[in-house]
Amino acid sequence: MGHGSRKEVKKLLKGGGLTVDGTIVKDGKVQVNPEEDIIEIYGERVEYKPYIYFMMNKPKGVISATEDIAERTVVDLLHTDDAIYEPFPVGRLDKDTTGFMLLTNDGKLAHQLTSPKKKVDKMYRVHIEKVLSAEEEGLLQNGVTLEDGYVTKPAKLEYIDDKNRTVVHLTITEGKFHQVKRMFLAVDNKVVALKRERIGPIDLDPTLLPGEYRELTEEEVELLRNSK
Numbered sequence: 001m002g003h004g005s006r007k008e009v010k011k012l013l014k015g016g017g018l019t020v021d022g023t024i025v026k027d028g029k030v031q032v033n034p035e036e037d038i039i040e041i042y043g044e045r046v047e048y049k050p051y052i053y054f055m056m057n058k059p060k061g062v063i064s065a066t067e068d069i070a071e072r073t074v075v076d077l078l079h080t081d082d083a084i085y086e087p088f089p090v091g092r093l094d095k096d097t098t099g100f101m102l103l104t105n106d107g108k109l110a111h112q113l114t115s116p117k118k119k120v121d122k123m124y125r126v127h128i129e130k131v132l133s134a135e136e137e138g139l140l141q142n143g144v145t146l147e148d149g150y151v152t153k154p155a156k157l158e159y160i161d162d163k164n165r166t167v168v169h170l171t172i173t174e175g176k177f178h179q180v181k182r183m184f185l186a187v188d189n190k191v192v193a194l195k196r197e198r199i200g201p202i203d204l205d206p207t208l209l210p211g212e213y214r215e216l217t218e219e220e221v222e223l224l225r226n227s228k
């Protein structure tokens with residue numbers, strides 16, 4: 001749980017720094033029940049968290065990877081106390097895309113949320129270059145042919161503010177490379193700003209400034225687990 005390497009933990013045990021239910025345990029082979037036993041290091045309770053889930057408001061200019069030799073990544077934005085759980089970003093957002101990035105070390109949930117079979121909704125706020133015609137709206141919603149011949153699955157297009165028809169909410173269930181940008185290119189338009197605002201049933205917390213993040217609540221994790 002982030003208290004050191006095996007070697008360091010062995011040393012800690014030898015030094016008598018660890019107790020299980022109040023008794024010093026020096027033997028690393030002793031079996032414990034992490035759910036029930038009280039494990040303390042120098043009197044401080046060790047919190048057992050098998051998995052961790054963070055909701056980040058990804059800022060522009062960072063890439064959704066765990067590490068990169070040249071670019072700053074979403075994982076670089078985590079505090080060291082949080083990075084010890086080794087979370088990774090679920091799915092991808094482009095370098096210039098902002099908004100909801102989920103980071104977790106729960107591979108099963110990550111797979112569930114990105115699997116094309118599960119069809120989990122992702123809602124984006126999209127600023128576009130020009131107003132869409134009714135025909136273009138229909139194409140985007142029913143399926144548009146991308147430049148490589150791929151026909152997109154049905155999507156939902158909504159206007160957020162009737163007075164500004166160049167900002168829309170687009171909800172898609174797939175995650176093809178640069179999908180939103182390519183969908184608008186396919187109707188001869190251009191995305192000028194892109195922000196993911198929802199994944200499945202969970203909205204991006206509006207109090208998170210770009211670059212900020214928080215842990216998901218247990219209820220939010222359950223909702224994500226139960227999303228289609």
Ligand code: URA
Pocket residue numbers: 092093094095097177178179180181182194
């Ligand atoms: N679609 C895109 O084009 N870019 C993103 O970052 C996400 C969806």
